[in-house]
Amino acid sequence: MSARTSHDSTSSPRWKAFFPIVDAVYVMLALSVCVLTGCAPLLVVCFLPFPVAETYPWLCVALALSAPGIAAAFAIYRDHPVLRPSHFAGVESGVGKSSSSSGEGVPEWVAAPYVEADAGVAVFRPFFAAYAKLWKRSLALSAASGMLLFVLSYDARLLAQVSWGVYAMALACAIGVIALxxxxxxxxxxxxxxxxxxxxxxxxxxxxxVFKLPITLGLAVVVGIYVWGVAHYPLPVLMLMTGLVGYLIWVGARSQSKELRKACAI
Structure with missing residues (x-):
């Protein structure tokens, strides 16, 4: 009886260290579902049985309509307690206290947490709450970017008809990647x-x-690999990798704005 008690007491910390990983995996999978829901217009257009030459205007529109879902996912990545390093460190060290941001000392122009500190592994309700807060601004931003991408796509289609157009098309593709x-x-x-x-x-x-071009190119590679995976293995990649890819994009975008946030005393 004493040996059994000793075994349980020694294995318990290992299980406690395992739980944060399980929580993070669940949150990432749930975010995959949320992002796919928020980006439903883009999914519909991408899987239409028409050539890209005919669907690129709709792709630009669908991207604009899907941007609020991406912004809402960024909000969850930013504030969800399960995705914070302190969630892993606190459980592993036995502290059991999550270092949630209480908002104290944060400038008033910075967004309050989109996810409550006691949210546990809840994802869907915080996601759609963030969606409701962010959809107007994110839709306006994506409309401007969508217009630019449409113009670039239209010009690339025209340039493809001339012999020297391949060089201008390469430039248009580079500008399009930067715009995205x-x-x-x-x-x-x-x-x-x-x-x-x-x-x-x-x-x-x-x-x-532009000025953080290495990060921009790295994110473009991540998106390119994801698109290739969706084209070849749509269901598993969409369900298993969307949340992770979105997290990587958010990390890259946050790295680009790191100095700006420091200048704003965040």
């Missing part, structure tokens, strides 16, 4: 700074995407 990554950075800034001016969000998103 600038949108991700602008959405991250919109999550952080809900009172920022629309023009400031667009300008800073574009400048950060």
């Amino acid at each position: 990554m600038a949108l991700m950075t602008s959405l991250e800034l919109a999550v952080e700074f809900p009172k920022a001016k629309f023009s400031a969000l667009l300008r800073n998103g574009l400048l950060l995407a």
